[in-house]
Amino acid sequence: MSTMSKKKLTKKEQDTLWALINYPTLNDNALAKKTRLKLSTITAIRRRLWERGFYRTVNIPNFFRLGYELFTVHYGTFNEAVPVEKRIKYFKNYIDGSPNIIFSMMGRANGIVLNVERNYAEANEHYENLEMFFNSHHLTDEGGWKKAIFPFQTAKFWNFFDFSPTVRYAYDIKRKINLPEFISDKNKKVIRLSKKEKRVLRGLVKYPEDSDNSIADKTDVSRQAVSNIKKRFMSEHLLYVRRIMNFEHMGCNLIPFAYTYFGPMTPMEARKDGLDYTKRSVPIFLGISSNFENIVFATTKNYPEYEKLREKLLSFYKTHLSIAKPPEALLFTVDDLCYCKNLTFADLLDDMFEREEEMSGP
DSSP: OOOOOGGGSOHHHHHHHHHHHHOTTOOHHHHHHHHTOOHHHHHHHHHHHHHTTSEEEEEEEOTGGGTOOEEEEEEEEOOTTSOHHHHHHHHHHHHHTOTTEEEEEEOSSEEEEEEEESSHHHHHHHHHHHHHHHHHTTOSOTTOOEEEEEETTTOEEEEESOOHHHHHHHTTOOOOOOOOOBTOOOSOOOOOOOHHHHHHHHHHHHOTTSOHHHHHHHHTOOHHHHHHHHHHHHHTTSEEEEEEEOGGGTTOOEEEEEEEEOOTTSOHHHHHHHHHHHHHHSOEEEEEEOSSEEEEEEOBSSHHHHHHHHHHHHHHHHHHTOOSSOOEEEEEEGGGOEEEEESOOHHHHHHHHHHHHHHHOO
């Protein structure tokens, strides 16, 4: 697998890509104003970047407003005595049958699974099922995998697959980024959707690149209804738009994941300072924090830059945060990546809607 360098893009293409990632809901006219490029230039470059596979669009539902309480992260290493091909086969079989899993990535030796859960009971059940599956196929060593649980109500999702910091880092772009928190309003109640709204939501999530006309045809809802419902979902933050970068095209060859446990002795103000420092220093595309725990997913161009970044963060953490133990890290190489699920939400919605129909009865 060849990794394309940032040199493959012109300055105008870099600026357009940054704008597409940083402002995923804006149309071409608004992006032209942000970049000070011609509208025709923005449109041509956007189409060209999409056709070359630099990015794709996803629509992410607001899990919290739909009645889900927890976001869980399962991570660990594989038993390397099991051939890679078998690991991939077994892992994919398990992931495909688990609607709560929205993202799963494997490297040569490591793996990570992201789940959305209704409650602690189901979260523990799914974690135990994963462990039993791994054990039955000898996929992990004795230590097994670990988990981190983040309640939507209290955790801070300060970056949820927003690749703006990554693009800025990869292409050395000197621009400010727009990084709103994911699910920031914790006071809103769980929403109950009508049958029409459910069809539209599923259509928007399953076909994020489609026009309103196409969604209307696929959901048997009028185009005007799709447009109105979509606008409401967006304005009420029931739906979030992200443009996901293709790692192969970024010139970033390493994807580090880190879990940090702060412990009760670290003051809250120090944790906030640590979070702010991490956001400024690391090209992160996933960052979640609770009172005691923190996880980050980032990108680096090569191993020396990873080591430099790691030492910089460790020094800050040791000096300012009094962390309970050094962060646990997994390192993925872009050339070895295998996705079992890559931000897929339609299965989750289907499972949720099916449960609701069962509960409502005939």
